[in-house]
Amino acid sequence: MGKDAKAGGKGKGKQAAGGSDEAGSKGKGKSGKSSDGLGTCTYVKARHVLCEKQGxxxxxxxxxxxxxxxxxxxxxxxxxxxxxxxxxxxxxxxxGGDLGWFPRGKMAGPFQEVAFATPIGATSAPFKSTHGYHIILCEGRKN
Structure with missing residues (x-):
């Protein structure tokens, strides 16, 4: 599920998580990736639902x-x-949809963008990726 392709850098700056990323506000610049608009965390812990059909x-x-x-x-x-x-x-x-901890760059474009932009404890709206339709629950972030 999404582990076969890296994000192509497309649209990275559009999905900023705002000020809701607690882990992202600490250790600024440590990962060297803070310029992508998705915070400074390098790992996300998430669960998801994947369905082929939008319905x-x-x-x-x-x-x-x-x-x-x-x-x-x-x-x-x-x-x-x-x-x-x-x-x-x-x-x-x-x-239970548990994907565990995964690093930035491991999941395909839209999935990674939503996973890193969803606040801890929040659930994303349904969205489409190359694998189908997803809902993500973000459970944590770390560097």
């Missing part, structure tokens, strides 16, 4: 909205994991 990812997202997002709440990782196990077509779905 299916929208169903999964609606389930998250109905439970938490429409109330402004954050989706608990255990609940996100249940949705991932039910809807995800990625092998990681069996592990």
């Amino acid at each position: 299916k990812i929208n169903e999964a997202y609606k389930k998250l909205q109905d439970g938490w997002l429409e109330n402004g709440d954050k989706v608990p990782p255990a609940e996100f994991a249940k949705v991932a196990a039910e809807y995800s077509e990625c092998p990681s779905g069996k592990k």
Whole structure:
């Protein structure tokens, strides 16, 4: 899932995470990658749901909205994991969508951009990559 291609540098500056990246505000310049607009962290811990069809990812997202997002709440990782196990077509779905820690440059373009731009504890809106449609839950960042 997305591990076969590196980001081509396309659109890196457009997806800035703003001031919500706690880890990104520390150690400025340590990684030497702060100019890309995605913060200074070099690793993200994330879960995701991957579906081939847009309709299916929208169903999964609606389930998250109905439970938490429409109330402004954050989706608990255990609940996100249940949705991932039910809807995800990625092998990681069996592990609740857990991708563990991965470095910048490991995942394909749009996936990496969204993963590094999503605030810790937040869930992304559905988006498309070369592998299908995704929803990401960012669980952590580190250098």
